[in-house]
Amino acid sequence: MKLLIQxxxxxxxxxxxxxxxxxxxxxxxxxxxxxxxxxxxxxVEGPIIVVRxxxxxxxxxxxxxxxxxxSGWLAVYAQVCExxxxxxxxxxxxxxxxxxxxxxVDMAQATQTLHVRLHEDTGEVGRFEFxxxxxxxxxxxxxxxxxxxxxxxxxxxxxxxxxxxxxxxxESCFLPNSITIPAGATIVWMEMGLLDHNAVAAxxxxxxxxxxxNGESFEHTFYEPGVYPYFCALHGSxxxxxxxGIIIVTEN
Ligand SMILES: [Cu+2]
Numbered sequence: 001m002k003l004l005i006q007x008x009x010x011x012x013x014x015x016x017x018x019x020x021x022x023x024x025x026x027x028x029x030x031x032x033x034x035x036x037x038x039x040x041x042x043x044v045e046g047p048i049i050v051v052r053x054x055x056x057x058x059x060x061x062x063x064x065x066x067x068x069x070x071s072g073w074l075a076v077y078a079q080v081c082e083x084x085x086x087x088x089x090x091x092x093x094x095x096x097x098x099x100x101x102x103x104x105v106d107m108a109q110a111t112q113t114l115h116v117r118l119h120e121d122t123g124e125v126g127r128f129e130f131x132x133x134x135x136x137x138x139x140x141x142x143x144x145x146x147x148x149x150x151x152x153x154x155x156x157x158x159x160x161x162x163x164x165x166x167x168x169x170x171e172s173c174f175l176p177n178s179i180t181i182p183a184g185a186t187i188v189w190m191e192m193g194l195l196d197h198n199a200v201a202a203x204x205x206x207x208x209x210x211x212x213x214n215g216e217s218f219e220h221t222f223y224e225p226g227v228y229p230y231f232c233a234l235h236g237s238x239x240x241x242x243x244x245g246i247i248i249v250t251e252n
Contacts, residue, residue: 071094172236
């Protein structure tokens with residue numbers, strides 16, 4: 001009997017102790033959770049390019065500010081329509097904010113408006129490899145972009161189209177937009193933009209290029225005289241809106 005009572009008491013003591021321990025544990029846990037995070041709220045600053053219109057001396061442009069998350073490249077492009085075309089020059093960027101980045105550019109191809117893009121160094125480290133690797137840096141799917149005017153020189157609005165049978169594909173345009181050729185001539189579409197484009201016959205399905213990447217081209221020979229509207233399936237429409245063009249083929 002005595003032993004039993006003793007045992008009973010022991011069980012009660014253990015229960016109380018156990019409850020106390022559990023309560024302490026719960027309180028500690030709650031306390032830990034309720035306590036405000038003491039880690040400093042790091043301001044995650046996104047990639048940017050800041051550039052002003054400027055005079056170009058000795059073929060060098062200056063980009064006021066550029067910020068990347070990881071190391072990459074700051075590239076200057078000539079203009080096709082409203083967007084970037086051929087690469088004119090680039091400079092390496094360390095991760096973080098860089099100021100007054102000087103970039104030597106190929107003035108022979110320069111246009112009045114120059115475009116600037118950030119690229120990431122994701123291919124072979126230390127080598128600028130766009131378009132093979134080193135894609136443009138994007139924020140919410142949109143490339144981090146800037147453009148500026150050259151003040152002290154009189155330059156063409158767009159890069160020159162190489163010849164009378166070539167159509168350039170720019171950021172969201174065909175240049176020239178309308179082209180006239182004799183029957184039997186071959187048109188070459190050259191992809192100069194940073195976005196991919198194609199050329200699709202709008203009415204008769206007579207030609208359709210694959211999606212072209214920067215630097216690629218496509219050609220088609222027009223034997224029959226006529227008017228051939230076409231469009232880019234990504235940036236234009238069959239009815240001629242957006243990125244669309246026209247080939248006029250005359251009797252030979
Ligand atoms: Cu397109």
